[in-house]
Amino acid sequence: MPDDRGHDELDRLMPAAYDELRRIARRELRRRPDDTLRTTALVHEAYLKLADADGAVWRDRPHFLAIASVAMRRILVDQARERCAVKRGGGRRAVTLDDDGIAVDEQAESLLALDEALTRLAATEPRLAHVVECRFFGGLSEEETAASLGVTARTVRRDWVKARGLLHRALRG
Numbered sequence: 001m002p003d004d005r006g007h008d009e010l011d012r013l014m015p016a017a018y019d020e021l022r023r024i025a026r027r028e029l030r031r032r033p034d035d036t037l038r039t040t041a042l043v044h045e046a047y048l049k050l051a052d053a054d055g056a057v058w059r060d061r062p063h064f065l066a067i068a069s070v071a072m073r074r075i076l077v078d079q080a081r082e083r084c085a086v087k088r089g090g091g092r093r094a095v096t097l098d099d100d101g102i103a104v105d106e107q108a109e110s111l112l113a114l115d116e117a118l119t120r121l122a123a124t125e126p127r128l129a130h131v132v133e134c135r136f137f138g139g140l141s142e143e144e145t146a147a148s149l150g151v152t153a154r155t156v157r158r159d160w161v162k163a164r165g166l167l168h169r170a171l172r173g
Helices: 004-030 039-051 061-086 108-124 126-137 142-149 153-172
Strands: 095-098 101-104
Touching (some): 004 039, 004 061, 039 061, 061 126, 061 142, 108 126, 126 142, 142 153
């Protein structure tokens, strides 16, 4: 169970970031119109995950949003896994990368393919994976992502380009 300090920080940051978290959740759910989760439910599920985090400390709002983005990613991936376990047949759908970010179709298989590729990327290039989580799943700007990681916006731009290329190759191959 998290300590009181972690709960106090969560209780302080959550109201201030609630609208931003709803925006992030809405964007994620728009990519998956067949999802049964709704915006508010996704934000609340993320809150519950964050509340259960042992010893969690958030430095500032961008850091909190980055961590919340990871929680939302995990919730959506878990839901996609459940759907795939029930679903029979069908191959994986293509996941494409473009200049605006990574476009994922509404199919659970695509989200799982992206999650697997991102997990492999995190094993070798953790910062690149974190940039993808912040930019794609969290919808954070380059500046917010940079603040979350303690690097410059220019580094985030380079990492984003490199991560997209590596993920594109992983998803094609």
